[in-house]
Amino acid sequence: MTVTPFEIKAYPEMWAELDMDVPRFDKARLMLGELYHKSYLSQKNRPAAMTYFDNMIAEIHGGRIKELLAAKAEGRPVIGTFCVYIPEEIVLAAGGICVGLCGGSQGSVPDAEKILPRNICPMVKSAFGFKAGRICPYFQAVDFVYGETTCDAKKKSWEILDTLVPTYVMEIPQLKRQRDIDLWLAEVKDFKTKVEEVAGKTITENDLAAAIKIMNAKRKALQRLNSLRHHNPTPISGKDGLLIEQIAFYDEPVRFTVEVNALCDELEERIKNEVAVPAKKATRVMVAGTPMALPNWKIHNLVEGAGAVIVNEESCIGTRYFKDLIDESATGMEGMLVALTDRYKEIDCSCFTPNNERITQVIKEFRDSQAQGIINYSLQFCHTYNIEEIRIRKACEQEGIPYLFIESDYSAEDIGQLQTRIEAFLEQIGE
Amino acid sequence: MYIGVDLGSRTVKMAVWDGERLVDHQIAASGFEPHRQAEKMIAGYRAKRVVATGYGRHLAAEHFADAVITEIKAHALGIFHYFPGCTTIVDVGGQDSKVISLDAAGRVMNFQMNDKCAAGTGRFLEIMAASLAYSLDEFGRAALGADREVQINSMCTVFAESEVISMKNRGIPRDHIARAVHGSVADRLAGMLARLGHGETVAFSGGVARNPCMVELLGQRLPGVRVLVTGLPDIIGALGAALHGAGV
Ligand code: SF4
Numbered sequence: 001m002t003v004t005p006f007e008i009k010a011y012p013e014m015w016a017e018l019d020m021d022v023p024r025f026d027k028a029r030l031m032l033g034e035l036y037h038k039s040y041l042s043q044k045n046r047p048a049a050m051t052y053f054d055n056m057i058a059e060i061h062g063g064r065i066k067e068l069l070a071a072k073a074e075g076r077p078v079i080g081t082f083c084v085y086i087p088e089e090i091v092l093a094a095g096g097i098c099v100g101l102c103g104g105s106q107g108s109v110p111d112a113e114k115i116l117p118r119n120i121c122p123m124v125k126s127a128f129g130f131k132a133g134r135i136c137p138y139f140q141a142v143d144f145v146y147g148e149t150t151c152d153a154k155k156k157s158w159e160i161l162d163t164l165v166p167t168y169v170m171e172i173p174q175l176k177r178q179r180d181i182d183l184w185l186a187e188v189k190d191f192k193t194k195v196e197e198v199a200g201k202t203i204t205e206n207d208l209a210a211a212i213k214i215m216n217a218k219r220k221a222l223q224r225l226n227s228l229r230h231h232n233p234t235p236i237s238g239k240d241g242l243l244i245e246q247i248a249f250y251d252e253p254v255r256f257t258v259e260v261n262a263l264c265d266e267l268e269e270r271i272k273n274e275v276a277v278p279a280k281k282a283t284r285v286m287v288a289g290t291p292m293a294l295p296n297w298k299i300h301n302l303v304e305g306a307g308a309v310i311v312n313e314e315s316c317i318g319t320r321y322f323k324d325l326i327d328e329s330a331t332g333m334e335g336m337l338v339a340l341t342d343r344y345k346e347i348d349c350s351c352f353t354p355n356n357e358r359i360t361q362v363i364k365e366f367r368d369s370q371a372q373g374i375i376n377y378s379l380q381f382c383h384t385y386n387i388e389e390i391r392i393r394k395a396c397e398q399e400g401i402p403y404l405f406i407e408s409d410y411s412a413e414d415i416g417q418l419q420t421r422i423e424a425f426l427e428q429i430g431e
Numbered sequence: 432m433y434i435g436v437d438l439g440s441r442t443v444k445m446a447v448w449d450g451e452r453l454v455d456h457q458i459a460a461s462g463f464e465p466h467r468q469a470e471k472m473i474a475g476y477r478a479k480r481v482v483a484t485g486y487g488r489h490l491a492a493e494h495f496a497d498a499v500i501t502e503i504k505a506h507a508l509g510i511f512h513y514f515p516g517c518t519t520i521v522d523v524g525g526q527d528s529k530v531i532s533l534d535a536a537g538r539v540m541n542f543q544m545n546d547k548c549a550a551g552t553g554r555f556l557e558i559m560a561a562s563l564a565y566s567l568d569e570f571g572r573a574a575l576g577a578d579r580e581v582q583i584n585s586m587c588t589v590f591a592e593s594e595v596i597s598m599k600n601r602g603i604p605r606d607h608i609a610r611a612v613h614g615s616v617a618d619r620l621a622g623m624l625a626r627l628g629h630g631e632t633v634a635f636s637g638g639v640a641r642n643p644c645m646v647e648l649l650g651q652r653l654p655g656v657r658v659l660v661t662g663l664p665d666i667i668g669a670l671g672a673a674l675h676g677a678g679v
């Protein structure tokens with residue numbers, strides 16, 4: 001099979017209309033295409049259903065943007081978010097579109113560092129830089145950003161981001177006592193009011209119930225994919241798994257769900273026919289930690305490049321996004337909003353204290369995924385995940401789970417050292 | 432004959448194991464093409480297996496090596512050969528420093544490496560020696576002979592260098608500063624060991640273990656611990672690779 005070079009499609013006119021820095025963005029497009037080609041198309045034995053997701057990457061700066069602009073033309077709101085605590089269901093219920101704007105690229109970091117301090121999380125810098133440099137069509141297309149009070153880096157960057165794009169903030173508590181949950185529910189209601197205001201419509205009970213169903217179905221499809229990845233030998237690479245979790249943040253949810261389920265059907269066939277992606281004895285690794293936003297494939301490239309396979313991401317771009325569902329039996333607007341808040345409070349981000357649930361969850365996912373070791377990954381300067389590392393490490397020691405902690409950013413400087421550490425970790429598991 | 436080659440950031444090391452003994456070894460500068468340097472070094476031998484380790488291991492595998500192992504595993508094997516029963520290793524090479532803990536059978540249990548920056552590595556010592564106008568050998572000896580130790584606070588190479596310069600300009604004797612530089616590296620290594628945990632003996636490997644002051648100061652910072660060094664600390668990694676080739 002000859003592989004034609006992968007191309008991310010260019011839409012210079014549309015980009016110009018979005019007031020983007022077109023020449024610069026076009027260069028970034030070529031680099032992303034190359035990286036994707038190297039990381040993804042070089043993989044052997046990929047499931048046929050990955051074609052859809054390849055295409056979602058090819059059209060990442062075009063086809064999907066057109067859909068967003070069409071929605072806007074109809075007066076539907078397009079809202080950018082940075083955290084899985086922002087309830088997408090409410091945006092959907094108002095007929096709007098929710099896109100995750102987290103940045104995973106080194107390319108936009110220098111733009112951010114002209115304004116923000118350098119020693120903050122690369123995800124915040126990358127995302128901020130996309131806006132500051134006008135090099136992300138999603139950022140250019142959103143009506144507004146809805147941030148939240150999770151970590152300090154984000155919380156304080158909203159104030160600066162607000163000067164570039166209207167930014168609202170949802171207060172997410174730091175603890176989960178009843179009075180915190182009450183506050184949370186009030187914040188969810190404020191969010192609903194804001195979304196309704198922009199959409200120019202009131203969300204009905206039916207709207208919300210339908211949106212909850214759509215999002216539950218999407219999360220269930222991702223759960224299904226995740227449990228298929230847990231099969232030994234796994235029918236799909238960790239890189240492809242991560243890619244789908246990343247695409248979940250900008251694709252149209254109903255279509256995405258259909259495609260993920262189609263992929264799952266194919267993977268079930270593969271399992272039946274004993275088709276495995278990596279070598280049968282490939283070491284199985286689970287990753288836990290901070291989100292890996294597109295196109296951050298650094299750890300996956302290194303681990304799978306060394307012949308192992310990643311079978312689970314305990315991350316917001318991973319299980320934290322889809323492990324919990326909203327109870328569909330709740331009725332009435334108030335009842336549904338309570339059920340929704342109940343589901344969101346189950347997300348176990350390290351911004352909460354204490355966060356014992358996450359320690360238990362990491363170990364559970366390790367067992368479920370039949371992994372042989374855990375790589376705990378934290379973005380550089382992410383204080384909450386970096387500190388929570390201590391407890392995860394202790395828990396792994398107690399359970400006798402091989403464990404490696406990596407703190408890294410998006411630059412390529414530490415690739416050589418990380419490669420050594422990851423290979424040594426795999427040797428250690430292999431002994 | 433089993434050959435181990437350690438393609439490090441500064442030097443290439445080679446060790447020859449005949450199944451029972453270390454029969455030869457060589458050390459040379461890495462140069463621009465470390466794998467060519469390594470190929471030259473092994474050219475005279477008829478090896479059953481050549482195993483590569485170090486930063487250039489994959490490059491070596493593309494060209495001549497039969498297998499690769501990481502530096503971590505190589506040092507574990509090499510140290511276990513010399514000091515069976517010692518379960519902690521500190522390896523300080525040109526570009527990184529690592530601490531490794533082993534189980535009683537010599538298997539790697541856990542390890543830690545320095546982060547991105549050069550502080551706490553051989554390179555750091557080289558830069559500091561140069562800014563004090565010492566050769567590397569003199570640097571270690573002078574530091575060992577110094578009767579006072581001042582404190583360097585910066586861990587970062589760039590800041591430490593300017594700290595050293597300001598000390599010079601305050602008239603602090605050169606050998607005192609040299610000792611301070613060694614002390615700061617020893618502090619860093621002791622810190623890494625404290626994080627990882629260590630046994631009653633700690634084996635010190637890598638080129639920096641030839642520096643007598645480093646051995647001395649590391650020992651001082653680990654009360655109750657005996658620091659073990661072989662006569663040839665540079666080639667521990669290469670020897671480990673050779674032993675791996677021999678199936679040890
Ligand atoms: S890690 Fe925490 S703050 Fe970041 S997206 Fe996840 S839940 Fe939100």
Ligand code: SF4
Binds near residue numbers: 379
């Ligand atoms: S990774 Fe950590 S520092 Fe970065 S945005 Fe998420 S919570 Fe904040």
